[in-house]
Amino acid sequence: MRSKIVAGNWKMNNNQDETKKLLATLSAKLPDTTAEVMVAPTFVNLSKAVNHLESSLIEVVAQNMHFAENGAYTGEISADMLLNIGVKTVILGHSERRAYFGETDELLAKKVDAALAANMRIIFCFGEELEERKSGSHFEVVKRQLTNALFHLKPEAWSKIVLAYEPVWAIGTGETASPEQAQEMHAFIRKTITEAFDATIADGVSILYGGSVKPNNANEIFSKPDVDGGLIGGASLVCDDFVAIIKAI
Numbered sequence: 001m002r003s004k005i006v007a008g009n010w011k012m013n014n015n016q017d018e019t020k021k022l023l024a025t026l027s028a029k030l031p032d033t034t035a036e037v038m039v040a041p042t043f044v045n046l047s048k049a050v051n052h053l054e055s056s057l058i059e060v061v062a063q064n065m066h067f068a069e070n071g072a073y074t075g076e077i078s079a080d081m082l083l084n085i086g087v088k089t090v091i092l093g094h095s096e097r098r099a100y101f102g103e104t105d106e107l108l109a110k111k112v113d114a115a116l117a118a119n120m121r122i123i124f125c126f127g128e129e130l131e132e133r134k135s136g137s138h139f140e141v142v143k144r145q146l147t148n149a150l151f152h153l154k155p156e157a158w159s160k161i162v163l164a165y166e167p168v169w170a171i172g173t174g175e176t177a178s179p180e181q182a183q184e185m186h187a188f189i190r191k192t193i194t195e196a197f198d199a200t201i202a203d204g205v206s207i208l209y210g211g212s213v214k215p216n217n218a219n220e221i222f223s224k225p226d227v228d229g230g231l232i233g234g235a236s237l238v239c240d241d242f243v244a245i246i247k248a249i
């Protein structure tokens with residue numbers, strides 16, 4: 001049985017006071033759920049968030065990390081630094097990292113290897129841009145992103161991987177992939193992993209959908225058989241919306 005997961009990617013939002021406040025209300029309102037619930041505050045607030053959620057079921061995850069163990073990489077954060085403050089999961093490959101910070105599949109493969117070497121869990125993001133969807137190359141793009149960053153892995157590494165399919169045209173735009181479009185791509189991803197590895201790995205990996213998931217569309221998207229949850233941006237900053245999305249799973 002693969003895990004159901006709802007993860008909130010806070011991006012560059014919420015200072016320390018706002019982080020504390022949102023975590024307090026979220027903890028108080030957290031519904032009963034068998035799904036894993038995660039939040040990803042910014043680096044400077046991770047440590048406080050971990051302490052704040054010590055006795056909570058909500059896991060604190062990082063939005064990014066560097067591939068090197070340590071060294072002259074000004075402004076960067078290593079896996080060891082994350083683990084040392086109690087963060088065991090990292091989001092890698094978010095489209096904003098790819099688009100604004102030049103992260104390529106090749107760089108992401110190195111980050112994936114570094115996170116796995118440190119025994120961290122990874123939420124790996126990928127997805128096509130609008131032009132690629134319009135031109136019909138979205139399946140090819142997604143397959144290439146997965147192949148370049150993940151298909152060199154050993155089969156056993158997949159127990160530490162969560163996938164997040166996030167069509168770039170749906171992120172922060174209010175435009176969501178239809179539940180059918182999400183299901184179609186998630187099924188394609190499982191088929192692609194079956195071909196590269198095997199059906200056990202493909203059936204075991206949780207695949208989240210991300211891109212303008214809101215309380216009013218979460219139910220329908222999560223009802224699709226190959227959608228195992230969501231990576232939530234904007235709506236994870238509003239406690240009641242995030243709670244409603246957790247309820248939907």
Ligand code: PGA
Nearest residue numbers: 171172211212232233234
């Ligand atoms: P959004 O962001 O929910 O605001 O579209 C999703 C994401 O970037 O993970």
